[in-house]
Amino acid sequence: MSNTENRSRMATRILWALLLIGLLGVAGQLIYVQIIKGPELEAQGRSVRMHEAIIQPRRGDIVDANGATLATTVETYHIAVNQINIRNTKVWGEDADGNRVQIGSGPALVAQKLAPLLEMDEAELGGQLIGNSSYHYLKKDVDIETWRKIRALGIYGIEWEPSYKRVYPNETLAATVIGSIDADGEGSSGLELTQNEKLTGKPGRQVQEFGPFGEVIPGGKSVKEPAVQGGTVHTTLRRDLQDATEKIVNEAVETYSADWGGAIIQEIATGKILTLAESGNKEITSNPQASRLVQYAVEPGSVGKLITFATALEQNKITPLTPIQTPYKYTTPDGQEFQDSHEHPDYTRTATGVLSESSNTGTVKVGEMLTDQQRYDMMKAFHLGETTDIGMPGESPGILAPPDQWDGRQRYTTMFGQGYAVTQLQQVGLVATIANGGVYQPPRLIDGWTKSDGSYEQAPQREPVRALDPKVAETMITMMESTTADEAGTGYYFNVEGYRIAAKTGTAELFEGAQTVGTATTVAGVVPADNPMIAVSVILYRPRAGILSSQSAGPLFQSVVSESVKSLGIPAST
Incomplete structure (x- = not known):
């Protein structure tokens, strides 16, 4: 065999060896790609085609006692x-025969299609389409109909996420009670804050696989x-009564040029708060009210005399007919001087007459029959100095110091409603307790909750x-009635026809x-x-x-009571 033939065979063998090595390399690469790296590469490819959207939960409603909506949530899209x-x-469209055809591409054409739907300037929208962000909001809280039209365009790169808008x-109405939510949809005041956990649901998610034209791939993940x-x-709350009472309060604030005013109506037997009406409510936004x-907390003034008289009756120091010397001015044994709101000759009044005419000096005379501790204990029995826990944020407990912290004058001023302070919520509870046979019924604003599964929780x-x-x-109710029944009483001129009132x-x-x-x-x-069916407390500050x-x-x-008995269908006195 010649050298030439030997070299030819060697070259052939080398060529086949190289070819075999190449084939083995290709096979190895195929094994690596298909078997070893296959799942990873498939996942990477799918991740490019996958779109995940967070499904926001709908925030629950706040309703009144009859189910009327006070706050709700409507579905929108970002x-x-x-x-x-x-x-x-x-950008795709249809030709005259209904065939899918490409009508253009790029941000300019997208802006032309979207601007009318989003009610945005086309040039401004076009500017927002340009950049390097993978997720840039164009417009939030778009209604469902607009979203459906945008979705129908099938534009790859235009995305959306379901959301909700608080309404x-x-x-x-009842703005200070309902409260507000912040930019993140979390409660920031009122019931929106204290009931946030009950109102807030749990987010879900939706993942879909899209094709090159932005369409959902049938059978895709x-x-x-x-x-x-x-x-x-x-x-x-009773929505209609709340609305009427707010209007009455606003009119009174304007009539008497007050800084603010309010009215609370409480159902005596249950403690239910039927209205929490305040003047000057503003439209509900993210700004707390x-x-x-x-x-x-404000000093109760002569409403506080009820506690002194209740204590004196409880301690058997007086009866409604006990005569009380009632001078215009009175100086206590330790030199503290007090006087009534209007000048009058010295006279003697029954205990009922002192309360009816709201005499400071007569009340001090009654208070001197009691120890400071006895009166303080009665204040605490009426739950003054503590919150009512009705479910409103920032509730004040009022201001009530123990008697060992009262100074020489304060021990007397507390007899007629000065030297301590109460909220109107506490004040309406005071008269409601008296009217409820002496039983303190804790006030409540929340009746219960309907859960996401439809079940009700009391x-x-x-x-x-x-x-x-x-x-x-x-006895106290009878004595309080003299305030409006007796012509000399401080409440005689705001009676409501057909109804006996104790106030x-x-x-x-x-x-x-x-x-x-x-x-x-x-x-x-x-x-x-x-x-007694309802207790009412009003204030003008x-x-x-x-x-x-x-x-x-x-x-x-008088106006609030007149509206209340009509709205609630309370029978007239017999």
Whole structure:
């Protein structure tokens, strides 16, 4: 064999060896790609085609006692763009024969199609489509119909996520009670805050696989985990009565040029708060509004005399007919001087007459029959100095120091409603307790919750507590009725025709430092006196006209009671 033939065979062998090595390399690469790296590469490819959207839970409703909506949530969509994918995206349409055809591509054409639907300027929208963000919001809270039209365009790179918008259908109604949510949809005030856990659901998610034209791939991977919707909060409020009472309060604030005013109506037997009406409510936004009736404490003024007289009756120091010397001015044994609101000759009044005419000096005479501790214990029995826990944020416990911290004058001023402070929520509870046979029925604003599965959960109720002997409570109602029944009573001129009313007026001086800057006028009472069903407390803070309660808070009380008995269908007195 020649050298030439040997070299030819060697070359052939080398060629076949190289070919075999190449084939083995290709086979190895195929094994690596298909078997070893296959699942990973498949996952990477799928991840490019997958789109995950968070399904936001619907925030639950807040409703009144009859199910009328106070706050609700409507479904919307946030429209976004993937600025990277949109650069060369194709825009599709149909020709005259109904065939799918490409009509253009790029952000400019996308902006032309979307601008009318999103009600945006085309040039401004086009600018937002350009950039390097993979998720840039174009417009939030788009309604469902608009979203459906956008989805029908099938533009790859235009994305969306389901969302919700909080709506308050009654505008400013009960704004301080309902509260507000922040930019993240979390409660920031009112019931929106305290009931946030009940109202908030659990997010879900939806994952879908898209094709090159932005269409969902039939049979592609799809995962959907539905959101758990928020529950419904059932309040004890009566929407129509709340609305009417707010209008009455706003009119009174304007009539008497007061800084603010309010009215609370409580169902005596159950403790249910039927209205928490305040003046000056604004449209509900993300800005919290304070509830002055719950968060502000004011001296009760002469309404506080009820506690002194209840204590004296409980301690058997007086009867309704006990004669009380009632001078215009009175100086106590330790030199503290007090006087009545109007000058009068010295006379003797029954205990009922002292309460009816709201005499400071006569009340001090009654208070001197008691120890400071006895009166303080009665204040605590009425749950003054502590929150009611009705489910409103920032509730004030009021201001009530123990008797060992009272100074020489305060021990007397506390007898007639000065030297301590209460919220209107506490004040309405005071008269409601007396009218409830002396039993303190804890007030409540939340009746219960409807869960996402449709089941109903009753709100836990605190146990009633006896605060006053039932006979004393009955006697107190009779004595309070003299305030409106007797012509000399401070409430005689704000009676409601057909109804017996047991009430007490109160005027408290307001101070800035040592300077008097006005008064807070209040009235708290129950109706009908012969069968008490509701307790009402009203306040006008710093009225410029009608600085005495009988002049300003009295007419307000009369209007609120008149509306209440009509709205609630309360039978007239027999």
